[in-house]
Amino acid sequence: MWFTVIRNVICPPSTIVYRTLKSGRPRVRFAPSPTGYLHLGGLRTALYNYLFAKSREGTFILRIEDTDQTRKVDGSIEALVKDLEWAGIEYEEGPGKGGCGPYVQSERLDIYQEYITKLLKNGTAYRCFCTERRLNILRRDAVKSQRVPKYDNRCRNLTNEDIKKKLTAGTPCCIRFKLTSDVQAFEDMIYGGIAYDVSLNEGDPVLMKSDGFPTYHFANVVDDHLMGVTHVLRGVEWQISTTKHLLIYRAFGWMPPQFGHLPLIVNSDGTKLSKRQCDVRVEDYRRNGIFPLALVNYITLSGGGFDHIPGAGVRLKTMDELAQEFQIRKISSHPTRNNPDLLEECNRLEIKRQMKDEELSQELINKLQNLISQKYRGQNLNVSNDHIKGVLNWALSRMTRIEDLVSNKFGFLWILPASDQQELDKELLEKLLINLESLESFDQSTLKDHLKQFSQSHNVKFPQLMKMLRAALSGLNEGPGVAEMMQLLGKGQSLERIKAVVR
Template sequence: MFIFKSKPPLLRYICVYPKHNLCRTLKTVNPRVRFAPSPTGYLHLGGLRTALYNYLFAKSRGGAFVLRIEDTDQSRKVEGSVDALIQDLEWAGIECDEGPAKGGKYGPYVQSERLHIYQEQIKKLLDNGSAYKCFCTERRLNILRRDAIKSQKIPKYDNRCRNLSQEVIREKMKAGTPYCIRFKLSSDCLFFDDLIFGGIAYDVSINEGDPVLLKSDGYPTYHFANVVDDHLMGVTHVLRGVEWQISTTKHLLIYKAFGWTPPQFGHMPLIVNPDGTKLSKRHSDVRVEDYRNNGIYPLALVNYITLSGGGFDHVPGAGVRLKTMEELAKEFQIDKVSSHPSRLNPDLLEECNRLEIKRQLQDEELTKTIVTKVQKLVTEKYPEENLNISEDHVRNVLNWSTSRLTRIEELASSKFGFLWILPSNTVDVNKEVFEKLINTLEDISMKEFEQNCLKDHLKDFSTKNGIKFPVLMKMMRSALSGLNEGPGVAEMMQLLGKYQSLERIKAVMR
């Protein structure tokens, strides 16, 4: 048995038992899972990981993936965030089977549209004595919190209204005193088998007072709505972030009070930076939208997440292999998800994106789309230049770039301007030398017009014609690109191709 001893103190009372082989007990027939974000802003990397693993878990077992919007905290709702969230999920290749935009027999799928359902369900808990009306004012609750902090104790509600007499309740109701509804926590030390962490036991009443289920404005809290919706929507497995692990025994008590069978729970560890520090939502490297805008392909980002979090077979030393969504779903195994924090490796993201570009260039239709994108990027970057952005040239550049570049947008950078901008004919070169060079290049076969062979031919040419090799390279670089820096001359010629290389050299002689 292992006991957490980290701060805050409430974590001391979580007992974690060693993870065992859960495959034998895992219910795998047609599971129903859900991704239930709050519309408080953008979709971040952690949220995408949660959605992805739920999606893969469902698809790997012929189940259903449900999208539910948990907007009970109306004060934090950001306009337009639901549409943006759905767009991000669709961009990543995660399609919901049921949800706000798609519908389904368990809707509505937005919690603010389910208030009548929560009112019906809260009555059941009031009737069976599992919940009660609390008339404590916000001022009294603030005093409790202040006094607890002064005494260096954990702030929690003192359950004052739990034992109010019916007469007092009637008087307060008659007077129109505002109230919320709280749940009666018991001192049960509940145990559950976490699909990722193993066995966990925790007595929530040690560190918490009776929690609010329904606020005075009629909106449910997360803990109540979460349990009610998961049950009524037939959710069989809940895969969510480890930050909710501490609340799971509280949710189990609510399930018990209703007499409902709870789903199986699995909590995914934090995603952290390479140095182990927690990702910050303030940084642009956690927004899915930013990855998309910065030239990362969806399949690359999806693979990047799975490489850091486990859940798949990986052969050490085998390198990175890009997997399709279908392959990921087929291979996914919940018991192989690591319980340790998932450390991101930015180099893996770049490699995944390079592999995705390479994969798309093997498909004719996808290649056409990329060619059009490159032509547009280059035209926008150099609107007043004489450009070569023919389809053949762009395809040639793309084939060259698959082993060098990780983002298509890089091709429009100044570093690679020589690829597109035709040099002017004002370059100062030795015409006698270039006339001989043109004849030599014309005799080189297409098969030999590649970097290593070209380099040998150019060295041989410089020796036979009594011109120093660096001097020849400088003249040729000016003729080919008009730039002082860039790839080697032989590499540049291979990239430009025999025809265009000769045309550029001939152009400076006119």
């Protein structure tokens, strides 16, 4: 039996065994911290891991890294899972699902204690009793002397007797890792060869804090190993830490996974994308009418990893198509620039795709019906399926979000005018009605020319006729031009609305 049982949890003992026995199928993970909402960069990381696993019939794992309890936000795990599900990203292993759990790091503290003991025993880690006050003095002195602020590794040299005395006295301590000065090189799947001597800029890092919680670096390595992670795709901000992680892998005698680092996402002008901006939260995209497949395609079109023919335009792809086409070597190593226009085009194409599907188009119609009813509660409305479907088809080349159709500008589409408008010249409108019935073409240009001719032949000022006709069609003071309004309503409904006020 190739599994090792650890606290009633079944886990592979090493990635070497895993790779041998699982025929090279990858295991990847998305490991966010529950510190708030899922932002665009996090969704990109989850998506690329998911597509990488799906493209190779591998396993996608969700792990919650909550070792920093001071930053944990209640409800954020549930919100994160909801955002992933909305985006169509499904995890095979994770909270609430079987596998090599627990998948929440705060539930794995006894596992970390077991493995930190291994490093203490083999001499690659040591107890540090330095106070926060001393560490602050070191940082301040380094800044004053224009040196890189880092720990001076003082407690490395404590004798066993010194350590016993401090432990007996109850002196708080953390556990640090002994960095070595050799350069740890690795082949980044996206950036190529990377070599970095972490000891030049850092002192020995903390692996286990005095409160018994591991740091990111330690828990990350232990969890990836025990969960059989074969490939790590994460943000480029973690690239500089990878050499440190490789040293920890070596201290355990474990084979590390392969690493690939995704470039930054920046604003269209190249400036840093801030998490405080309201346009980087997945929740905001969802609330503002962006469809999940549109957002997913937008991310992939911006970040690379897929074949794209220059000048061929945007083509929306399903999640299965994206997985089939995904090639990690084609991910761009350059920062990904936010392009709001591209996102809007993706959303328009998704509405168009849904309108071609009978079931999905009905869902769109139902959604728009609900939005209209909520916005214009108590009004006499036309929200029939046929009318809404016609409006949606018209809007495909003009709108990128169906919520736009509920704005005041388009209120005339849904609100039926009152039939008792006494101030209207009903005799004149009846003559216009007869004229309009004979029109074969009901496009905007034809209507505008015809209405101008009618105003001249009946000796009525054109603005006055337009005001009267707008009142008959909508009863509203705002909206698009009358000819455009009539084209959008269509010949049948335009005539019916005029008939309603003249008869």
